[in-house]
Amino acid sequence: GGVVVFLKIGMDVSWETDQTVDEMVNSAVSQAYSHPDNVLRASMVADPLGARKNTGDNTPAVIHTELVAGNKVEIKLAAKGGGSENKARFTVLNPSSSLVDWVLDIVPTLGAGWCPPGMLGIGVGGSAEKAMILAKESLMEHIDIHELQAPGPANRKEELRLELFEKVNALGIGAQGLGGLTTVLDVKINDFPTHAASLPVALIPNCAATRHVEFTLDGSGPAVLTPPSMDVWPDITYEADDASIPVNIDTITREEIASWKPGDRLLLSGNLLTGRDAAHKRIQELLDKGESLPDGVDFENRFIYYVGPVDPVGDEVVGPAGPTTSTRMDKFTDMMLDKTGLVGMVGKAERGPAAREAIKQHGAIYLMAVGGAAYLVAKAIKSSRIIAFEDLGMEAIREFEIKDMPVTVAVDSRGESVQESGPKEWRIKIGKLPIAE
Secondary structure (H helix, E strand, C coil), X not given: CEXXXXXXXXXXXXXXXXXXXXXXXXXXXXXXXXXXXXXCCCCCEECCCCCCEECCCCCCCEEEEXXXXXXXXXEEEEEECHHHHCCCEEEEECCCCCHHHHHHHXXXXXXXCCXXXXXXXXXEEECHHHHHHHHHHHCCCCCCHHHHHCCCCCCHHHHHHHHHHHHHHCCCCCHHHCCCCCCEEEEEEEEEXXXXXXXXXXXXXXXXXXXXXXXXXXCCCCCCCCCCCHHHCCCCCCCCCCCXXXXXXXXXXXXXXXXXXXXXXXXXXXXXXXXXXXXHHHHHXXXXXXXXXXXXXXXXXXXXXXXXXXXXXXCCCCCCCCECEHHHHHHHHHHHHHXXXXXXXXXXXXXXXXXXXXXXXXXXXXXXXXXXXXXXHHCCEEEEEEEECHHHHHHCEEEEEXXXXXXXXXXXXXXXXXXXHHHHHHHHHHHCCCCCC
16 A cells, blocks of 8 residues: 555654655655565555556655654554545535435445445545545544443544444445445544534545554654564464355356356466556557457456555565455456456456446456455465566566465356345345344
8 A cells, every 4th residue: 555654743853864754754665665574565656647657665655744742753654555545535515414424325335445344534624635634644543433332422523433333334335345234343533623614524444454553753762563472363274165166267167157146155276367457458558459469368268366466575476465446447347358258357346337237248257356355365376477568567467376266256247246235135134133222
């Protein structure tokens, strides 16, 4: 993700450097992301309206600085993923309008690209840009909704947090948008005085993969961040579920694909091609000019995985390799299915109407990998090699050899989507659940 930094700098702090605060932060980000043991991918691109070239070290960071009393520097930072960041929303409500109603209208439209369950950060008041910063900063707070539930709310803001927590979860969106009891783990609200005629409201979700850290510098030396002991975490072992369907994607047939239903769980094995936005765009440009795809790139009866893997560290075959949000590939879907012979796609979150129609028309399939679990997904990848567009870096076309990669049928060959049917079913179930006193 992109590095977002909130700094609170004491006005008595002095610096023994000629660098500006922003230059110091970006130097630190560059050192961290260039470290050989770094397991996070550099995601920032420069010239966003033009070349969109990866800066290589994840700089520049997005930096928010506040001067406060004292002689310390408080730092909170997040590596904020694009899937959740792309779902940020803003509006200016009438002062008499309902914040709760607006949130409940908006959240179902966000789809699953923000990888629920996560947090909702809400900023209220100030001006347009202030509300967005309030929302982002609220996501830096610790999860504490459970601490409000027992004693009950002490003020209007806490009332709204509890109301939204209950009502958003009652939408039945659930983990990965497949339907379920838990869509949000917490709802945060920051507010600020605003103009009498305005009620600016910003909403920013945070995904299940929360990469946050906070520390304080007091001039005595660098902050020491001790990693948590692995003994406090349960052992994570991978065992294939007996209810999952083993699939060899090297020998897949259209008849086999047609037998799958939304919600079916599959274990994919075989050779899987990869490609994201930039690769799809280049493929379309080649085909539009009547040119052939590069040697070695053959999508006939193949599956593509929407992923930009992190470089391997140590003896890894590949670094974390979680799916990216698939809706960005919707505009290329009909072209890929019609012109290249592609039969299946693997990604994250729902597909739009045009993509679902193309899937139905071509009898193809869309499978959903687990968003927010990039490290674990990579465990199913046994080998990796670049086969085309190496200059695109993480967006190059690769071929993975995979073994028992867990996926869920999200859109079947008839165009039916589990991200539509699942939440509907859960809303009915939740409506019938007894309410705890």
